[in-house]
Amino acid sequence: MKEIINLPVKNVEEEEYHINMGPQHPSTHGVLRLVVSLQGEIVKSLKPHCGYIHRGIEKMCEKDTYPQIIHLTDRMDYLSAHINNHAVCMLVEKALEVEVPERVTYIRTIIDELNRIASHQLWWCSFGMDMGGLTCFFYGLRDREKILDIFEESFGSRLLHSYYTPGGLMMDIHPDFQKNVKAFIKYFRKKIKDYDDLLTGNIIMQLRTKGVGILTKEDAISYGVTGPSGRASGFACDVRKHHPYGVYDKTEFKEILGTKGDTFERYMMRMHEMLESMKIIEQLIDNIPAGDYKAKMKAVIKLPAGEYFQRVEAARGELGVYVVSDGNKSPYRMKFRSPNFSNLSVLDHISRGCKIADLVAIGGSLDYVIPDIDR
Amino acid sequence: MNSFFKYFTDIFYAVKSLLTGMKVTGRYFFSPWEIVTQQYPENRKTLKMYDRFKGEVIMPHNEHNEHRCTGCGICETACPNGSIEILQAKIDMPDGKKKRIIDKHIYHLDMCTFCGLCIKSCPSEAIVWGQEFEHAVFDRSKLTKILNKPGSSIIKDIVE
Numbered sequence: 384m385k386e387i388i389n390l391p392v393k394n395v396e397e398e399e400y401h402i403n404m405g406p407q408h409p410s411t412h413g414v415l416r417l418v419v420s421l422q423g424e425i426v427k428s429l430k431p432h433c434g435y436i437h438r439g440i441e442k443m444c445e446k447d448t449y450p451q452i453i454h455l456t457d458r459m460d461y462l463s464a465h466i467n468n469h470a471v472c473m474l475v476e477k478a479l480e481v482e483v484p485e486r487v488t489y490i491r492t493i494i495d496e497l498n499r500i501a502s503h504q505l506w507w508c509s510f511g512m513d514m515g516g517l518t519c520f521f522y523g524l525r526d527r528e529k530i531l532d533i534f535e536e537s538f539g540s541r542l543l544h545s546y547y548t549p550g551g552l553m554m555d556i557h558p559d560f561q562k563n564v565k566a567f568i569k570y571f572r573k574k575i576k577d578y579d580d581l582l583t584g585n586i587i588m589q590l591r592t593k594g595v596g597i598l599t600k601e602d603a604i605s606y607g608v609t610g611p612s613g614r615a616s617g618f619a620c621d622v623r624k625h626h627p628y629g630v631y632d633k634t635e636f637k638e639i640l641g642t643k644g645d646t647f648e649r650y651m652m653r654m655h656e657m658l659e660s661m662k663i664i665e666q667l668i669d670n671i672p673a674g675d676y677k678a679k680m681k682a683v684i685k686l687p688a689g690e691y692f693q694r695v696e697a698a699r700g701e702l703g704v705y706v707v708s709d710g711n712k713s714p715y716r717m718k719f720r721s722p723n724f725s726n727l728s729v730l731d732h733i734s735r736g737c738k739i740a741d742l743v744a745i746g747g748s749l750d751y752v753i754p755d756i757d758r
Numbered sequence: 759m760n761s762f763f764k765y766f767t768d769i770f771y772a773v774k775s776l777l778t779g780m781k782v783t784g785r786y787f788f789s790p791w792e793i794v795t796q797q798y799p800e801n802r803k804t805l806k807m808y809d810r811f812k813g814e815v816i817m818p819h820n821e822h823n824e825h826r827c828t829g830c831g832i833c834e835t836a837c838p839n840g841s842i843e844i845l846q847a848k849i850d851m852p853d854g855k856k857k858r859i860i861d862k863h864i865y866h867l868d869m870c871t872f873c874g875l876c877i878k879s880c881p882s883e884a885i886v887w888g889q890e891f892e893h894a895v896f897d898r899s900k901l902t903k904i905l906n907k908p909g910s911s912i913i914k915d916i917v918e
């Protein structure tokens with residue numbers, strides 16, 4: 384008769400193990416690697432490993448002239464390319480004390496908001512896909528295409544535009560720009576109802592996001608979580624409202640703040656923000672003043688020696704640009720405070736104790752763009 | 759009793775929310791005129807890009823094989839990543855002086871980031887955006903182009 388060997392049975396329930404999420408994982412939205420420590424399917428802790436798409440943009444800026452830096456900032460947060468350009472342009476203009484024509488500030492503000500809507504639309508697509516709703520992806524991209532068409536008509540490219548230059552714009556807007564933007568707003572006001580029907584009200588999505596990944600206001604402030612993710616926790620951090628640039632001080636819009644700070648609240652923030660952005664555009668689009676599309680600038684731009692800082696509200700939070708100049712035509716040191724890096728740092732904190740499937744939802748709601756984290 | 763009642767209302771709202779979503783997809787299914795997809799390779803004949811579309815940097819030549827480039831090299835300096843190389847040549851002028859002209863305007867399409875600084879900085883407007891966008895090739899060296907055509911010369915009235 385065979386003897387039954389009693390193997391020591393380990394309690395697998397209690398054992399902690401690690402899995403790699405990424406760098407090639409569809410729900411990390413890029414080459415981000417998360418080393419997740421799990422017990423069963425409960426997330427115990429997680430470590431983000433960044434740097435897979437590090438290109439040394441800050442270092443490259445040190446050899447480029449200021450107009451050349453613009454095209455590198457496109458490639459950080461590529462979904463808010465115009466807004467990144469705006470930060471550098473404003474920094475140079477502030478340092479040189481150049482007064483840009485009013486037409487330029489109006490156009491820049493409108494395009495920034497269009498860019499914000501396009502970015503949130505793409506976020507909505509990918510968030511829906513993270514939740515398992517592939518339909519959302521197609522409907523979101525369909526509407527984003529309309530904005531990209533407007534962009535392509537005016538500046539020739541769809542994603543990385545390099546349209547702003549220090550002192551103004553590369554070229555004037557297309558004659559049809561205003562007409563097309565108004566047509567888009569009319570179109571999108573109708574279509575955004577589909578978004579609510581498809582995803583916001585969906586029972587699966589609600590059960591998976593409500594009460595998941597709660598970020599308190601105190602934590603949002605101490606981790607520096609800005610943008611819609613920070614505002615969902617009630618942290619009033621909208622740069623457009625508190626340190627207005629462009630023509631935001633002349634427009635009326637609400638800074639919407641959440642209370643709960645869970646994944647659903649972060650979702651709703653962006654849905655509201657799209658409506659607010661449309662409101663801003665509607666107020667400005669008919670009032671673009673006539674004038675020149677760029678200010679007179681010297682052929683070689685040299686910033687006086689010193690330190691400069693400028694911040695803007697990018698689609699994912701506050702982008703800060705810090706320049707140390709030694710009086711040459713390229714900066715001595717350049718530093719970007721990118722919103723996604725701070726937003727990523729909070730992921731470990733809020734996903735502890737969640738299920739691993741919830742991690743995908745939380746990651747989607749923080750909406751990170753990996754090239755902006757690594758730079 | 760209360761939780762028993764809630765159990766059924768939850769099911770009711772769940773089914774209702776799913777049906778709301780399916781109504782949207784169903785509506786698009788039965789309204790084919792809302793389709794926006796372009797059949798790309800099939801519509802190549804009729805596909806027209808916007809006027810300002812940035813496809814590649816080109817140098818227009820007129821019917822006498824003449825261009826506007828003086829070979830000054832400003833675009834080379836303006837380019838942030840060295841996508842443009844200017845090779846100059848010296849020719850003897852009838853009055854005995856030597857003059858710089860363009861020998862080769864080398865453009866590396868594979869490195870170009872389409873920032874537009876070269877076109878904006880060119881003083882004689884010799885280069886413009888081209889509309890071509892089908893750049894896929896089997897060999898990377900094919901993406902290095904010489905923009906001034908062989909045997910071309912500069913239009914007479916361009917002065918440096």
Ligand code: SF4
Nearest residue numbers: 827828830831833880
């Ligand atoms: S293309 Fe324009 S900037 Fe470049 S070398 Fe020719 S003339 Fe000069």
Ligand code: SF4
Nearest residue numbers: 837870871873874876
């Ligand atoms: S578009 Fe920009 S990257 Fe391309 S050749 Fe011109 S300056 Fe260089």
